[in-house]
Amino acid sequence: MEFPADLKYTDNDEWIRVEGDIGTTGITNYAQDQLSDIVYLEIATAVGERLEKGETLAEVESVKAAAYIYMPVAGIITEINEELADTPEMVNSSPFDEAWMVKYEIIDPAELEGLLDMTAYEKHCQEREH
Amino acid sequence: MIEPLIYELSSPGREGVQLPEADVPQTEFPKGLTREGLPLPELSEIDVMRHFVRLSQFNHGVDTGFYPLGSCTMKYNPKINEDTARLPGFAFSHPLQDPEMAQGNLALMYGLQEWLGEIGGFAGVSLQPAAGAHGELTGILIIRAYHLDRGDNKRTKILVPDSAHGTNPATTTMSSMEVIEIASDERGNVDLNALRGHCDDCVAGLMLTNPNTLGLFEEHVTEVIKLIHDCGGLVYGDGANMNALLGVVRPGDLGFDVLHYNLHKTFSTPHGGGGPGSGPVGVLKHLIDYLPDPIVDVIEEGNDEVPPLYGLVRPSKSIGRVKSFHGHFGVAVRAYTYMRMQGKSGLRAVADHAVLNANYLRVRLRDTYHVPYDRICMHEFVAEGCWEDAPEVHAFDIAKRLMDFGIHPPTNYFPLIVREALMIEPTETESIEMLDAFVEAMIRIAEEARSDPEILKTAPHNTPLGRLDEVKAARQLVLCCRPAETNQS
Amino acid sequence: MAYIPHTDEDRRAMLAAIGLERMDDLYDAIPQDVRFPDLNLPDPVSEMEIMGELQALSEANLEVQHVSCFLGAGAYHHFIPSVVDHTLRRNEFYTAYTPYQPEISQGTLQAIYEYQSLMCNLTGMEVSNASHYDGATALAEAVILAYNQHRGKRSKVVLSPAIHPQFRQVVRTYSQGMGLTLVGDESLDNGVEELAGMLDKDTTLVAVQYPDFFGRIEDFSTLGEAAQEVGALLCVVVNPLALGLLTPPSDFGADVVVGEGQPLGIPLSYGGPYLGIFTTRKKYVRKMSGRLVGETVDNRGQRGYVLTLTPREQHIRREKATSNICTNQGLMALAIAVYLSVMGKHGLRKVAELCYHKAHYAAEQIAALEDYSLWHDGPFFHEFAVTCPRPVAEINDRLIDYDILGGYDLGQDYPILKDHMLIAVTEVNSKEEIDDLVAALEEMAHD
Known part of the structure; x- marks a missing residue:
């Protein structure tokens, strides 16, 4: 399983793409594979809201599981992906691109330092396989 | 489609019952408050009867075949229970009639309270909770009320082992308490060190299922309970697995402060396709005053000539009502019938044979299916439904394939701490011949997993329907059908 | 043993397969000091005997098939096909x-x-x-x-x-x-x-x-x-x-x-x-x-x-x-x-209408009595509150002598409604039953 090198990751399987002071977040390929067919997604925040690192930004459900998606770093929500509510299966088909969930203004770039890079995250996934 | 929906069988103008004409003068209906036409189907009685008989034939029940669904205690439901519950004085008495005119019901309820108390080692019992989960809510609210009543306001943590039923953590949240998950050790017990680390003056209590969901009796139960009591907490017992303990050990003697029973598991009342259950709660003496309102008590002692007078009484510090009226009385009649017929010796024999059957299956299957916590179990055990040399096959496939042998699959994917879990509970009412037939089917499935995995992956083959598309059901929600005319409009 | 199919031979064979000698060995994990309590429970009875015992308990209750029931308050006596x-x-x-x-x-x-x-x-x-x-x-x-x-x-x-x-x-x-x-x-x-x-x-x-x-x-x-x-x-x-x-x-x-x-x-x-x-x-x-x-x-x-x-x-x-x-x-x-399938579109409507008409007939008759009145005069369905001339419990005690199960005593929940009875009438109540209730209530107001 491959993971984009230009992203940062959390050990709860969120990714973050940083462009200037804007972060974009969704869940990883590994996470969608573990959940299997995603049937429901609810963004639990709104544009303009400030969420702290670790606060819930979305909930997803497959047939057999439910998962909560958390903010990798603190941010003020600038955009949410409205399309996902109607097509949650995009999380399965395009986790790193079309199925981004929220964009936000990063409040403290120093928080990015604590996140995993591709290699560290890949290792984290392999460890859980066994 | 294997059977049309009731609305699809409807024919305009057809009627299923004949009702008498009004024998009183008619009164005008209130303006603006009545509806036009009722969106209900139109069928004759035979259409209805045949429809539901056909539907019943698509079901597997205990009376159809073996049903080793772990943690659900699918024992045989004696037919006499159904007859006693329908005796007219029980089935046609009104919950609000004067208790003096319901003395038979109250005597029965009082008797059941007493027997449940005796079996569990508890001083007080409420029959009000409608199901196991409802009993859990009742019990945790009692624990909460107890601490608050003593001015002990900071106890908000409930400790829950990781092997617990999902209802335990959900109940805790519903009672506005915080869940702290406790790990299990390598023998399937509560990890004492993990537990010790969480015992402080914020602990309201511990929810403990014993035997636990691995079917194992908690080996350190005395230490576990002492740890909780020493830090000022109370211990809640999830009595889902009480079948193994009848006449063997009383949770109250072990120090459990409060426990729920499942009449629909342990005491043979039918599961009804998912309910009604009944989840009475027993408590030690210090919690009696907090029981739900009302309980049945003796108002005037009887003597040789006159029976006692029973009444409904509100415990002084009651958490309140948890449901309307007096609980699932009809279920209580069935449980009473069963307990009375089994008596003291019969109830012990129930536990003995439930445990014997589970252990027999465990030893006969363990060479074929890995049993991760392989020691003498109680009423059930958990095996793994997967093999390294058959990587394609999962517990799910084994479950589906078992249906082709006319057997209801064990519980799968629970408890969460065993991978590909198959939780097997045979109950005491199954004979050695049935158990052997199950073992043979399981062994054959294990062989197929290597020789012809496809037959498992595509199972079941002999059922009216094949595997159902649960993803479609969840993505394109179709949750009800409308009558034909509304569909067209 | 009822409901347990094991013979002595089965038990022997199964214990042997498990590697145990006696049934009691199954419980070694249980603390010894509390194992096998001597329970104070009755001895078993047969199916034949239990029926008799439970019939006696059942008969110690009043049941609505043998009286005219006007008690509702959340649980109602209806016809069930x-x-x-x-x-x-x-x-x-x-x-x-x-x-x-x-x-x-x-x-x-x-x-x-x-x-x-x-x-x-x-x-x-x-x-x-x-x-x-x-x-x-x-x-x-x-x-x-x-x-x-x-x-x-x-x-x-x-x-x-x-x-x-x-x-x-x-x-x-x-x-x-x-x-x-x-x-x-x-x-x-x-x-x-x-x-x-x-x-x-x-x-x-x-x-x-x-x-x-x-x-x-x-x-x-x-x-x-x-x-x-x-x-x-x-x-x-x-x-x-x-x-x-x-x-x-x-x-x-x-x-x-x-x-x-x-x-x-x-x-x-x-x-x-x-x-x-x-x-x-x-x-x-x-x-x-x-x-x-x-x-x-x-x-x-x-x-x-x-x-x-x-x-x-x-x-x-x-x-x-x-x-x-x-x-x-x-x-x-x-x-x-x-129930809804067999009652269907016409049956359920008819039951609801019967309840409505009978309840209104009863209300009208009771309201016409000198010492009784309706607590409320707006539209109602099949239940209504009546202001009574004496305590409801007393009235109900007397009604039972006429094989009538009277209504609910509202004073139990609403102190302000002391001496108010909630009367339910359904399709199972005949005009004759209603007339008997009215006659009994009238008689009771006068003595």
Whole structure:
């Protein structure tokens, strides 16, 4: 399983793409594979809201599981992906691109330092396989 | 489609019952408050009867075949229970009639309270909770009320082992308490060190299922309970697995402060396709005053000539009502019938044979299916439904394939701490011949997993329907059908 | 030994296979000091004997088939067609459990799907769950739904004082740790207008009953609008049988409809098991607790039914689930599905009309008596409150001598309604029974 090198990751399987002071977040390929067919997604925040690192930004459900998606770093929500509510299966088909969930203004770039890079995250996934 | 929906069988103008004409003068209906036409189907009685008989034939029940669904205690439901519950004085008495005119019901309820108390080692019992989960809510609210009543306001943590039923953590949240998950050790017990680390003056209590969901009796139960009591907490017992303990050990003697029973598991009342259950709660003496309102008590002692007078009484510090009226009385009649017929010796024999059957299956299957916590179990055990040399096959496939042998699959994917879990509970009412037939089917499935995995992956083959598309059901929600005319409009 | 098939030889063979000598060896893990208590329980009895014992207990009760029953207050004596119990006695239905394995549970699943459909159509709502324990717990679950819908940010619940007292008690029990403020039911004077006046941006739910506890019926449209204005949910507690005649609560803008399902084919059975109706709008389906059945197809292309949206539930979501409910009232839901199918479009309407006409006849006759009057003069369904010339308990004590089970003593729950009796009349009460009741009441006023 491959993971984009230009992203940062959390050990709860969120990714973050940083462009200037804007972060974009969704869940990883590994996470969608573990959940299997995603049937429901609810963004639990709104544009303009400030969420702290670790606060819930979305909930997803497959047939057999439910998962909560958390903010990798603190941010003020600038955009949410409205399309996902109607097509949650995009999380399965395009986790790193079309199925981004929220964009936000990063409040403290120093928080990015604590996140995993591709290699560290890949290792984290392999460890859980066994 | 294997059977049309009731609305699809409807024919305009057809009627299923004949009702008498009004024998009183008619009164005008209130303006603006009545509806036009009722969106209900139109069928004759035979259409209805045949429809539901056909539907019943698509079901597997205990009376159809073996049903080793772990943690659900699918024992045989004696037919006499159904007859006693329908005796007219029980089935046609009104919950609000004067208790003096319901003395038979109250005597029965009082008797059941007493027997449940005796079996569990508890001083007080409420029959009000409608199901196991409802009993859990009742019990945790009692624990909460107890601490608050003593001015002990900071106890908000409930400790829950990781092997617990999902209802335990959900109940805790519903009672506005915080869940702290406790790990299990390598023998399937509560990890004492993990537990010790969480015992402080914020602990309201511990929810403990014993035997636990691995079917194992908690080996350190005395230490576990002492740890909780020493830090000022109370211990809640999830009595889902009480079948193994009848006449063997009383949770109250072990120090459990409060426990729920499942009449629909342990005491043979039918599961009804998912309910009604009944989840009475027993408590030690210090919690009696907090029981739900009302309980049945003796108002005037009887003597040789006159029976006692029973009444409904509100415990002084009651958490309140948890449901309307007096609980699932009809279920209580069935449980009473069963307990009375089994008596003291019969109830012990129930536990003995439930445990014997589970252990027999465990030893006969363990060479074929890995049993991760392989020691003498109680009423059930958990095996793994997967093999390294058959990587394609999962517990799910084994479950589906078992249906082709006319057997209801064990519980799968629970408890969460065993991978590909198959939780097997045979109950005491199954004979050695049935158990052997199950073992043979399981062994054959294990062989197929290597020789012809496809037959498992595509199972079941002999059922009216094949595997159902649960993803479609969840993505394109179709949750009800409308009558034909509304569909067209 | 009844219900245990093991012979001595079976036991020997099985113990040998396990590697144990005696049955008692199975329990080595249990602390010795408390093992094998000597229980104070009676000895076993045979099937023949138990029937006699239980018949005696049964006969020690008054039962509504042998008296004229005018007692309701949330549990009603109605006619139940035979086909209902014949279906409930089908072993395949009542000895099955929750339909976890859809391929061998289509009977239960389709019956629940039909129950859900019948409930949606009767209440006018879009989604029904597979049922709650009873009407009272369904109302408590409605409060929890609203609370979660508002993400715990609204803390006020407005309850009409005319909701069944026991339902309100159960809501208070369920919510005791939730930090909610329950208002509205402190005074019987709080009608629709007053309740609407209590709604604000902190209100999560307002609940009313229809017909209310006193049998009264009214239009709740303005309350529905007021609730919508502040973003609160409107919950209507119904008697489903009354909906055979009355405008469905969906017309009032109800967000949740709950109710006691007992009138639809479930015997009185001294208060249970009954069934809690829970229907709502599709937009709240994810916040709704309880089992839910949905339509799908199998791998052979056939239509079938499965439990769906299960990740809402406790076995998956654990401490994050909104309710701990595990089962539904499966067999009771089946009873209602059969009852509504056989009564059908015309039958249910007719039963509701009979209840209405007979209750109005009774009310008119009682109101004409010198010392009795109706407490309320607006529209009602099949139950009404009567102001009596003496304590209700006294009247009821005397009525029983005439084989009449009198109405409910409202003073028990509403001190202001001392000497007020709540009388229920259904299709099973003949004109003769009603006339006898009226005559007895009249006689009693005079001596």
